Amino acid sequence: MMTGSPPPPARKRSRARTLVPLAVAAWLVVEIWLLTLVGGAAGGLTVFALLVGAGILGAAVVKRAGRRAFRTLTETLQQQQAGAGPAPDRGSTGNGFLMLGGLLLMLPGLLSDVAGLLLLLPPVRAMAGRYADRALDRRMRAMVPGSLGDAFQQARMHHPDGKVVQGEVIRPDAPGPRPGPDGGEGPRPPLTP
Template sequence: MRTLGFAAAGALLLVIVEITVFVLVAHAIGWWWAVLAGIGTTILGGILAKREGIRAWQRLRAAVSEGRPPGGDAGTGVAGLTGALLLLAPGFVTDAAGLLLLIPPVRAFAGRQVRRATEARISAAAAGDLFGPRVVKATRADPHTDSRTDPGQVPHQPGSGEVLQGEVIEGDVIDPQHRHHNA
């Protein structure tokens, strides 16, 4: 229920900002030109929404048919479609945000953010199926370092093997010792 209140407050704030920006633009270039620009971006948004939707669907189907995880293509497609839909919405602020999302580097960045947000909300197994395996970037910790003296270190448990610290980035998880045994 609290989220709904924040969403309503955000929507109200966006409407106020859009009206203010429209009045400023209309004052600068004239009311008719401002209205024509608003209509033009809405038409452009409709055309791009259709195009981006078709492209996203095609990339998703291609990934599935090639046996690749479809999540990366889906995230980028969602970012592009969101950009087109923001152009379709009335207002110059949403138009500016929509145009930004149509720029390839910004769209790729937004696609990565969609991926991160999705991975945070689903299980690790589902994330692996959707986005593929992960790469672990790890460093070996000194097994003799006590975490009480260095809070950044993981304490060594006797008999637990080596202690590794790292973060999951993306790609395959590779255990060099295990790989040698199978080779």
Template sequence: MRVFLLLLVGMAVEIGTLIAVGNAVGLLATVGLLILGGVIGSMLLRREGARTMASFSEALRTRRAPHQEVADGVLIAAAGALVILPGFVSDVAALFLLFPPTRRLVSRRIARRSEERAATAVLNHQYGRPQTAGSVVVDGAVVEGVVVDVQVDPEPRPSGRPELA
């Protein structure tokens, strides 16, 4: 639901920006700027993709784990998707992901957040709490290798299973 809401807000912002720029500079100039942004974005995408691939190959050649290179590749792919979308806000976001210093900031933040979530999941698992809000927790007890419900049904069970008293 959050992703859908984010996409809806993003589309509204893109359309609003396109209308504002179109009113300010005209239709032809707006289309020209969109095309120019796509061309510049695709050139940067190609250059950064090649650099990341070379860095990835070097990491494998030196037997070093290519964690940063993989993260860069994912962020460059996301930038490629943003470049394809028509709009100025998506082009600015793509440029933000294509420049190495800002891409490092984003990848570090994503890594830090993933580590925090993993630590929280481990703690929740250790203390028997559900890991996510949507997970289902079933209470039960093991008696002689058979899982039996903790709650006692008021009606006898025809299956012959023993009931807890």
């Protein structure tokens, strides 16, 4: 009979790790079933034309959204270098969902095409953006103190403008002599910007 410590208990799988593969498999089965259903009703050439047309439309949407996002980034960086305040938001927050819509259009399948076309509609993008903001806000609030979410919160509280001042803290009440720049005793050099 062997003596020793019992094996560690198996870690419980998260619901996402269980459900996501099942959802992807179900989505693939439904996509294939819809393609065969449409192919039987309208013909294989029609299905091929639908898939190619959706792929071309998706590529054009991704290209346009990427250019718009890059242009917005360039304008923001130029305004920050010029010392101007933050640029007013001109609806550029939907670029991510616009790109996602284009990518869904590029995927072969009718369900992904419908989801991609829905994301091309501005009201749907705005609703998805609000939902994503609320979900992210909930996740950030749920983080425990000392985590990444807490670090972001403290950074907002202490440095609202985002400026970082490099320097060194010198405490006059610290006991003992202060070391100099070469490790020996002596005055410290002044801080430079």
